[in-house]
Amino acid sequence: MTAMSSPPSAALPTASPKSATACSHCDLPVPAGLIVPDADEQFCCAGCASVYRMIHGCDLGRYYHLRDVLGSTTPPVGPAADPPTRYEAFDQPAFFDAHTVALAGGLRQIDLRLSNVHCAACVWLVERLPKVCPGVIEARLSLGQMVARVTWEASAVRLSAIATTLHRLGYPPHPAGSSEARSLRIAQERQMLVRIGVAGACAGNAMLLAVSLYLGLLDGMAAEFETFLRWISLIIGGVALGWPGGVFFRGAWAGWRTRRVTLDLPIALALGVGGLAGLINVVTGRGDIYFDSLCVLVFLLLVGRYLQMRQQRRAIDAVSLMQSLTPVGCEVRRGNAWVSVPLESVVVGDRVRVASNERLPVDGTVCEGVSSLDTSSLTGESRPCGIEPGDAVFAGTQNVGPAIQVSVSAAGRDTRVAQLMEAASADVSNKPAIVCFADRVAGGFTLAVVLLAGLVFGGWWWAVGFEPALSHAVALLIVACPCALGLATPMTLALALGVASRRDILVKDAAIFEKLARVEPARPGVLALDKTGTLTTGQPRVVAWLGDSAWQPVVGVMETDSKHPIGRALAQAYGQANPPDIDHVTEHGQGGVTATFDGRDVALGSRRWLETQGVPLGREWVEALDRHQDQGMSLVVVAVDRQVVAVVWLADSIRPGTAAALRELEAVGFLPCILSGDTGDAARHVGQALSIAPDHVHAELAPEDKTKLVARAGGEGQMVVMVGDGVNDAAALARADVGLAVKGGAEAALAVADAYTHRPGLAPLIDLVGLSRLTLRVVRQNLAVSLGYNALTVSLAAAGLLSPWIAAILMPTSSLTVLGLAVSRLGRWKGAR
Amino acid sequence: MSVLYVMIPLAILLALISLIAFIWSIKRGQLDDLDTASTRFLTDDE
Numbered sequence: 001m002t003a004m005s006s007p008p009s010a011a012l013p014t015a016s017p018k019s020a021t022a023c024s025h026c027d028l029p030v031p032a033g034l035i036v037p038d039a040d041e042q043f044c045c046a047g048c049a050s051v052y053r054m055i056h057g058c059d060l061g062r063y064y065h066l067r068d069v070l071g072s073t074t075p076p077v078g079p080a081a082d083p084p085t086r087y088e089a090f091d092q093p094a095f096f097d098a099h100t101v102a103l104a105g106g107l108r109q110i111d112l113r114l115s116n117v118h119c120a121a122c123v124w125l126v127e128r129l130p131k132v133c134p135g136v137i138e139a140r141l142s143l144g145q146m147v148a149r150v151t152w153e154a155s156a157v158r159l160s161a162i163a164t165t166l167h168r169l170g171y172p173p174h175p176a177g178s179s180e181a182r183s184l185r186i187a188q189e190r191q192m193l194v195r196i197g198v199a200g201a202c203a204g205n206a207m208l209l210a211v212s213l214y215l216g217l218l219d220g221m222a223a224e225f226e227t228f229l230r231w232i233s234l235i236i237g238g239v240a241l242g243w244p245g246g247v248f249f250r251g252a253w254a255g256w257r258t259r260r261v262t263l264d265l266p267i268a269l270a271l272g273v274g275g276l277a278g279l280i281n282v283v284t285g286r287g288d289i290y291f292d293s294l295c296v297l298v299f300l301l302l303v304g305r306y307l308q309m310r311q312q313r314r315a316i317d318a319v320s321l322m323q324s325l326t327p328v329g330c331e332v333r334r335g336n337a338w339v340s341v342p343l344e345s346v347v348v349g350d351r352v353r354v355a356s357n358e359r360l361p362v363d364g365t366v367c368e369g370v371s372s373l374d375t376s377s378l379t380g381e382s383r384p385c386g387i388e389p390g391d392a393v394f395a396g397t398q399n400v401g402p403a404i405q406v407s408v409s410a411a412g413r414d415t416r417v418a419q420l421m422e423a424a425s426a427d428v429s430n431k432p433a434i435v436c437f438a439d440r441v442a443g444g445f446t447l448a449v450v451l452l453a454g455l456v457f458g459g460w461w462w463a464v465g466f467e468p469a470l471s472h473a474v475a476l477l478i479v480a481c482p483c484a485l486g487l488a489t490p491m492t493l494a495l496a497l498g499v500a501s502r503r504d505i506l507v508k509d510a511a512i513f514e515k516l517a518r519v520e521p522a523r524p525g526v527l528a529l530d531k532t533g534t535l536t537t538g539q540p541r542v543v544a545w546l547g548d549s550a551w552q553p554v555v556g557v558m559e560t561d562s563k564h565p566i567g568r569a570l571a572q573a574y575g576q577a578n579p580p581d582i583d584h585v586t587e588h589g590q591g592g593v594t595a596t597f598d599g600r601d602v603a604l605g606s607r608r609w610l611e612t613q614g615v616p617l618g619r620e621w622v623e624a625l626d627r628h629q630d631q632g633m634s635l636v637v638v639a640v641d642r643q644v645v646a647v648v649w650l651a652d653s654i655r656p657g658t659a660a661a662l663r664e665l666e667a668v669g670f671l672p673c674i675l676s677g678d679t680g681d682a683a684r685h686v687g688q689a690l691s692i693a694p695d696h697v698h699a700e701l702a703p704e705d706k707t708k709l710v711a712r713a714g715g716e717g718q719m720v721v722m723v724g725d726g727v728n729d730a731a732a733l734a735r736a737d738v739g740l741a742v743k744g745g746a747e748a749a750l751a752v753a754d755a756y757t758h759r760p761g762l763a764p765l766i767d768l769v770g771l772s773r774l775t776l777r778v779v780r781q782n783l784a785v786s787l788g789y790n791a792l793t794v795s796l797a798a799a800g801l802l803s804p805w806i807a808a809i810l811m812p813t814s815s816l817t818v819l820g821l822a823v824s825r826l827g828r829w830k831g832a833r
Numbered sequence: 834m835s836v837l838y839v840m841i842p843l844a845i846l847l848a849l850i851s852l853i854a855f856i857w858s859i860k861r862g863q864l865d866d867l868d869t870a871s872t873r874f875l876t877d878d879e
Contacts, residue, residue, distance in 0.1 A: 066876055120872030127873075143869040190859050197855045201848050209841075225837060232841060314868075 025052045034560070035577050051170055055125070058132045066121035087163035088340035089329025095342040096159065099175045107137060108154045113176035114166065117146040126171060133157060133165040145317045147176045185313060192306050195244035199302055202240035203295040207808075209233050210292035214805045230289060234282040237291030241275045245298045261443035263486050267301065269446060270294075270481030277474040287471055288804050290478050293811055297483055300815060304490040308510060311497035315506035315755070330354070330361040333405075346411045355403045357563045359396060363410035366391050370588070371401030372564060376532050378417065378727050379677045383540070383634050384565060386606075396727060400564045402587060417727055420703055424730035424752040436514060437779055438489040442482070449480040449794075456798045468800065476797035479807050484786035488818040489779055495826045496775040500755075503771075505764050507755040512738045516772035519719050521669040526713045528706075528736065530724030531676035531686055534761070535658055540566055540634055540650040542573040546624060547646025551638055553580050554602055555648070558595045562587070566634055569650050570604075604638045615639045621647065652682070659690050661762035668769055670721065674698065675706045677728050706732035723765055725749055740765055771829065778825050782818045789814035 021030045024041035025048035035042055043049040055063055089095055100110040114126065122141070126148055129139040135157025141148045148171075152162060166173045209229050216226060248271060251264030274294045281287035331338045333351040343361055346352065351367065354360055360373075372384040375397045384400050387393060393406060395415040412418065453473045460469035493510040500507050507513075519525035532538050545552065556574030559567040582602070585595045592605030592613070603613060607625075611617075617625070617637065621644055625635065638646040662672050673696035676683040683699035698709060710732045714720045722729070722736035726749060733739030734752040741753035742760050750756045757764040793810050796802045858864060 070872070070875060120876055123869060123872050124876040141869065142866045143872060144866055186862075186865060189865070190862075193859050193864055194856050197852055197859070201852045205845060205848055222834070225834065228838065228841075232845070236845075 023048050025049075034575070037577060047168075051168060054132065054168060058128075060125060060128055060131065063121055063125045066124055067119065070120040087160040087167070087329070089342040090159040090163050092340075092342060092345075094345055095175075095329075100159065102154075103151065106154055107151055108159075109149060109151045110159065111176040112148050112150060112163070112166070112173040114141070114146050114148055114171040114173050116171050117141065117143065119143075122171070125169065126166070129162075129165070132169065133162055136162060144314055145176075148173070182317075185316070189306075189309060189313065192302065192309065195247065196299065196302050196306055199240055199244040199295065199299040202236045202244075203292075203299040206233055206236050206240070206292040206295040209236070210804065210808065214808075217805075227285065230282045233289060233291045234279060237275065237278060237289075237294060240291075240295040240298050241271055244302055245271055245275075245294075247302065248298075260439075261446070262439045263442045263482065263489070265442055266446045266449060266480075266482050267297075267486050269449070270478050271298070273474055274478040277471075277478075287467075288475070290475075290804050290807060293478065293804065293807050296808075296812060297481060300483070300487050300812075304487045304494070307494040308490040308497070311494045311501070312508055312510060314501065315497070315508040344412065346408055348408050348410065350408045352406045352408055353403060354399050354406060356399060356401065359398050360393055360406065361395055361411075362406065362408045363394050363415045364392075364406040364408045366393055367405050367407045369402060369404030371399055371404045374398040374400045374565065376538060376726060381532070381678050420727055420730055421751070424734045436489075436511065437776065438485060438783075441485070441783060445482055449477065452480070452794060452798070453477050459798075460800070472797060472800050472802075475802045475807070476794055479793040479797055479802060479811065480790055481811075482786060482790070483811050484789060484814040484818045485783055487815045488782040488786070488822060491819055492775060492778050492782060492822045492826065495822060496771060499826055499829055500768065500771055503764070503767050504759050505755055505757045505768055507768075509754050512754045512768075513772040513775045515719055515738050516721065516769050517776035519669045519721075519769075521667075523719075524669045524671050525719035525721055525737075527665060527670040527672045528675050528710055528713070528720060528722040528724075528732065529672060529762075530722075530726065530729050531674050531683055532652065532678055533725045534723050534742065535674070535686055535690065536652040536654050537760075538652065540569045541653045542569055543633060543649045543651050543653075545646060545648050547638065547644075549646075551602075551640065551646055554582065554595075554597050555604060555638055555646075557582055558585055558593050558602065558604065561585075562593070566636060566650055567593070570636065570648065600641050602638070602640050603642075604636055607635055607637050610637050610639055610644075615642050615644060617644055654686060654689055655761045658762055661766055662690055662692070664766055665762070665769070672696065675701055675709060675722075675724075675729075675732065677701050677703075677706075677726075701728075703728040703731050707735050710735045721765070723762070725760075740768070774826065774829055778822050781821060781825075785818050785821065786814060789817070 021035055021042050022028065023030050023044035025043060028044050030042045030044045034044065041052065043052065055061060100108045103109055116122070117126070120143070123143055126141045127139050129150065130136045136150060136152045138151045139148050148166075150162060152159075163173050209232055213221070213226065213229055213233075248264045248268045251262060252268035255262045255264055271294055274290045277287070278289040278291055278294075281289055329340050329342045330346065331353040332341050332346060333339075333353070334341075338353055346362060352362055352364065356371075366387055366389050368389060370386070370388045373387050373393060374384045375381050375394075378394055378396050387404070392409075394417065395411075396417040410416070413422075453476050456476055457469045457473035460472050493513065496513055497507050497510055529535055552574040553576050555570055556576060557579035559571040560575060560579070562568055562571060580597065582595045582597045585593065587593055588605070588609070592603065592609040594601065594603045596602070603610060603615065605613075607617065615637075625647065633649045633651040636648040636650065637644055638648065665672065672690075672692050674683055674687050674692060676686075676697075676699045678699060680699040683697050684694065687694060687697035698705075701709070706729065710720055710722060714735070714737060719738070720736040721738045721740070722733050723740045723742075724733055725742040729741070730749045730752050733741055733749055733754075738755070739753040741749040741756040742764075743750060743756055743758045755768065789810065793802065793807065796806065
């Protein structure tokens with residue numbers, strides 16, 4: 001037996017570095033077997049090559065320049081897969097009438113949600129669709145929602161052609177149905193903007209009038225004009241307090257009724273007292289009015305909340321819905337022919353054909369064809385499993401072998417994937433909530449202010465008289481408003497959200513900053529980690545080759561076109577620039593490949609498949625294999641002329657830097673544990689490699705089991721943070737205190753996670769934890785500064801020295817100071833390193 | 834200075850008109866997407 005090229009050791013290797021040549025279109029590394037020597041451009045696949053030529057053919061080469069300049073923080077665009085014919089379903093009346101709108105002049109319009117939209121360069125390219133696809137009048141892309149509104153001449157071009165063109169450009173389209181949740185969010189934001197507009201208009205005018213009144217104090221103003229101005233101020237103030245200001249009154253009332261004190265309470269107190277006192281003073285013609293400060297207060301506070309709302313909405317919008325998990329249409333047998341129909345028309349009992357490299361659109365039973373299925377997004381299993389007629393298969397998994405035919409048992413909302421999604425979405429409302437820091441402060445704050453006001457009132461009444469006492473107490477209640485805190489907290493959170501998004505972490509709910517910051521070594525939190533795709537790369541890599549290494553180039557070239565993950569790994573490892581000539585490459589089901597080289601028959605595949613082909617393993621091979629049986633690796637056997645010549649081991653490799661990241665997270669106070677749907681061997685191996693305690697490694701978990709484990713840990717009072725990317729993680733992500741999903745995994749996980757990121761691995765979590773701690777420190781700093789200002793103004797009010805113009809200067813100044821400090825501390829944060 | 838009795842309500846009326854225009858544009862959805870327009874400026878040259 002010839003020597004091994006590298007021994008399979010107990011430790012799994014980390015992923016190998018990328019090759020030097022990058023694809024001209026998508027910047028991913030070009031496999032060695034596809035490098036064309038002496039060519040100016042290299043491509044990693046046929047899809048990228050055709051997109052590149054199409055873009056240059058339509059004279060849109062500027063796209064690449066723009067992308068380099070504007071798209072620097074986004075990940076590289078993945079290779080454009082060969083366009084399936086599924087878009088023919090778009091021309092069917094069932095789809096066409098439901099999703100498109102007829103405009104005047106024979107034009108039609110549709111809203112399409114596009115995948116892979118990243119940056120301004122994508123906007124530029126998509127909006128030049130009329131150049132690429134004649135017949136299209138206009139395409140407008142919304143970057144935040146990734147929805148393109150396409151208008152075209154119905155008689156000049158078909159919708160399927162438009163969809164196919166978009167797909168070939170690299171942006172697979174789906175019909176953008178508008179969900180109820182999204183319409184609600186948009187309506188809420190619009191309402192908020194209207195309130196801000198009204199508040200701003202009132203604030204501006206109130207300030208102008210107030211300045212006149214202040215100047216009148218210096219030189220004297222005729223009584224009639226003073227009265228006039230005061231009445232106009234009253235009207236404007238009334239509008240501001242009644243309409244936009246109503247938000248705070250309603251919030252305070254709702255909080256009061258449920259015994260939960262929020263920051264709305266002291267704000268409502270200040271607004272209410274100020275408004276009432278101002279009304280009385282204008283009607284009676286005596287005393288100070290503070291309407292300008294109150295209007296500015298309402299305006300600034302609403303702006304702060306709007307900014308936070310908007311940042312959170314950005315993250316929510318950027319997630320495509322479940323619709324993109326399954327294809328838009330599929331091939332169904334109708335009578336004697338295969339017809340492409342929209343997914344909505346498929347019923348139980350139909351026969352569906354799923355081509356190679358396609359996602360299954362339905363749940364069902366295989367009725368024809370032998371193939372392999374990549375179920376990693378649904379179950380977490382890192383190795384594709386073989387399927388044959390009679391096996392049950394599920395929507396959302398990927399067919400990585402030859403085409404199969406499936407008899408439908410469930411479609412649409414009845415599929416397992418859809419039900420998992422629904423369960424996960426329902427769980428989101430069960431998520432444990434925390435009382436935010438600012439709200440916890442609010443209660444004590446209000447109490448202190450009311451007591452102080454009472455004291456001041458009592459003191460002045462006893463010392464001087466009723467009226468001065470009342471006016472001083474009122475002044476105190478108005479200026480003691482936690483304006484700085486109420487404004488600065490949402491602004492700080494909005495800033496933190498922006499900082500996180502620049503680091504490629506999109507956060508949907510700013511509450512996670514506080515949750516993450518609460519974890520300490522004294523108060524440990526549980527870190528639940530999915531294995532496949534999070535801790536590991538999710539793609540198998542060659543670990544060892546045992547046998548004659550002369551066959552390596554042949555193996556490499558045989559797997560060049562394979563879509564099976566193992567085949568791709570072999571092509572990556574053994575592909576060469578000048579491949580040997582082989583003929584009759586045939587892909588069989590279950591990952592087996594045969595070919596002819598130099599007159600000899602070469603076969604490679606799993607051990608079981610080769611045995612069915614009549615190639616048994618000799619005894620010395622079996623001994624070598626048994627020595628490394630329990631490491632959870634995949635095995636590929638190479639046989640020439642029915643004689644085994646080599647054996648290859650492949651394994652899912654751990655992401656580089658994961659072990660170090662885990663040590664850092666442990667130092668912060670997290671207890672890592674693995675929740676995996678993969679086999680026990682594979683999970684235990686990864687746990688060992690990363691020094692995670694064996695009783696913290698849970699394997700072969702169904703999605704429901706993951707959720708139960710997360711709920712149990714949460715029930716024990718610990719903060720649970722979950723990181724995952726598959727559909728099988730979605731419910732657990734929803735149930736955890738903080739759920740972090742990785743984009744590129746299942747869209748279902750993104751839809752329910754609190755935050756998601758493009759960057760794989762644990763580095764984003766470390767960034768997030770660092771950012772959270774900083775944010776909480778800044779919020780506390782806000783409180784300290786705000787208290788300082790309040791102490792100043794309250795002292796002035798208590799001493800009877802406060803007047804409206806002092807308040808008008810001090811309140812915005814305090815807000816600006818706090819904001820400035822927050823910006824300087826958060827704006828300079830460059831990441832956890 | 835009694836012109837103030839006319840000027841101030843007039844000014845408020847003007848402010849009201851612009852506020853109504855603002856609200857009208859919000860209701861029409863013009864302020865829903867504030868991000869994409871800024872990117873078009875960077876790339877548009879025709």
